[in-house]
Amino acid sequence: MPSRWLLSILTLILASAIVVACNGDNENTETSGKETDGGKPDDFVTLKMIMPGDESARMREFVDNELNDRLKNDLNMKLELTYIPWGSYQQKLELSLSTGEDYDLFWHGTPFVSGYKSKGYIQPLDELLQKYGQNLIKNIPAENFKLDQIDGKQWAIPSQAFTSAGKFTSVMVRQDLLESVGMTEIRTIADLEAFYRKMHAIDPSYYGYLETDRGHEVLWRELSGENLTAFDERNLFAVNEDTGELVNYVESDLYKKVAHLREDWVKKGIIDKNLVGNPQSKIDQENAGKLLFRVGAVSRAMENLQTAQKADSGAKLREYFLAPDKPRYIVAPSNEAYMIPAAAKHAERAMMFMNWILKSKDNYNFIIFGVEGKYYRIENGKIKLLTNDQLMYEWMWRNKNYFTAPTNVPDDVVRDMLHNDDNAKISRLFGFHFNEEPVKKEMAQVLTVYKEKFDLINSGLVGYNSGFSSAMTALKKAGYDKVFAELKKQFNEFNAGRP
Structure with a gap:
């Protein structure tokens, strides 16, 4: 700390x-x-x-x-x-x-x-x-x-x-399957793609998959040269931990990079079209031991292990951070x-x-x-x-x-959890609550449009080049700029009160 x-x-x-x-x-x-x-x-x-x-x-x-x-x-x-x-x-x-x-x-x-x-x-x-x-x-x-x-x-x-630093910014993988194809750890997006490619060649019933909601932050660690933390799971806004500035994420170049990557993953089969937008199917596939990786949550490798081993007694899980040398933040x-x-x-x-x-x-x-x-x-x-x-x-x-710890959880996974917060930093978002009341009408409209227009882009089912412009126009018409302005106003007031 x-x-x-x-x-x-x-x-x-x-x-x-x-x-x-x-x-x-x-x-x-x-x-x-x-x-x-x-x-x-x-x-x-x-x-x-x-x-x-x-x-x-x-x-x-x-x-x-x-x-x-x-x-x-x-x-x-x-x-x-x-x-x-x-x-x-x-x-x-x-x-x-x-x-x-x-x-x-x-x-x-x-x-x-x-x-x-x-x-x-x-x-x-x-x-x-x-x-x-x-x-x-x-x-x-x-x-x-x-x-x-x-x-x-x-x-x-x-x-x-x-411990909680970097929660939802790690990736959890089937460690036993990773090792079965001659790999030992995940450090990059290329590692995830190689893992899927090698496993899919052996058994095409396995899915790649990284959630299209919270999965953005996992990818930010590698795709952005800055240290960013999402304002919340809706992935509309973020904070730059280095400068303290709020980031309009959906209009950023980073969003474009993530969207293009997701589109490429759909083409490669890493994101399966049948799983997108169907929460129960995702859960069913994970319960059946068919997901190769998903968003981590500091302790998810322990939490999900019993379910994984119910489907496959030899299953092992492990969480990794892309760009592991970048700092982790406690939000x-x-x-x-x-x-x-x-x-x-x-x-x-x-x-x-x-x-x-x-x-x-x-x-x-x-x-x-x-x-x-x-x-x-x-x-x-x-x-x-x-x-x-x-x-x-x-x-x-x-x-x-x-x-x-449960007996089936390896000591190295327990060690990962207990030392996860070592040298972590406090996020600039720590303790901040956005009061949506001044823009509740606009916020409701923005979220409706975002779900309708942007979920398909986030999942890679609609290409960024073909879908973003009209989606962004609809988002702004719904009141996006007003919401962002109110968020910045409240966040600046919050920061002004910091010691």
Whole structure:
């Protein structure tokens, strides 16, 4: 980590978190008699929670029996868990939030917090966190909480507390297949193309594939001579980490380079036309062990290994950074956010439940892996998983204080994760939230046009030369320049307030 500058930032952030916790305001909490943090509430409630994923019979059995038995004993509550498949999660989640369904807790990525706050979908958590979240405060660094603070209030719990530098800018590869064709590592775009070419010659059922949404940043490391960080996953704007200037990415020469590369990859078959625009097909192919590479996420080689080995017992995964000598930046030390809806009936119990997860390593392992001896066991300091699914994704709650690597994850992959943030730099975007309210009409129009016109260019299905000009005209007509001007205004004000 950078030394003096980072230390001063973290000191200020810690002070900010303490002030917010002491002066927070929460307007939608239960009023019946409850004990403070650590005590068992008086009344029994059913906590309704939304999570992404596909529920297995084992997960349902665990919730209905061991988990709810313990939650009744510890928190006098029952967990009613609704799973929504990944491919339709955001759409169905937003429908539930916009119609005021009485869910008490849900997960989504940190970039969604600001938008959900602006739409009135979620409630501030400061008072709840101070009263019922002492284990969260103890085990999650203060700088993580800063990510979800807007207008002086805390709007989400940043559940993950692990290494994060360069998240979504690495590429994860099937290391076993890479080695099978005589290669050892990935350092360049040419390496990725060679890997695909050699594997495709052996077995054409394997796909290349690098996501056409978050995959831009992976390629930027090699295609740009500058150090750029995307403003968010929509890939409209970026920040130049060297100069501090915001970059109009879609009108840049870099965007043109990425689009031409994607077009070339479609011609070569690296990007398969049948996978583009079909999230479920992508997931199915990865679950079947047919994807050679995809966007990494610092810990994805560990997270996806069990699924890969279910399809191919000899599968190995590894993450690499293109242009590995370029710096890595910490934008968000936690990309995971648990939010409490404005319409929640049991907001206090939702906070108590999250706090309970980090109360002890036993609770942490229990909620993620299940019953020790039945669903997992400890072997030589690692976790031996005895099932192929988890109730709650481990990466959503990964915490340095409680983390134990699975037995099937090689030591070099664990070492990559634990040392990922060594010598990392703090991004200029750290802690910045774009308030879209002044341009919400234009932003909605821009995103609609971008999805309609630019997704095809991003995927390589429509050539840059043939499609960009008309797409850009439509984007500007939708209000793109106004959105960019407002973003720059807010970002400059944010920078003016930096120490």
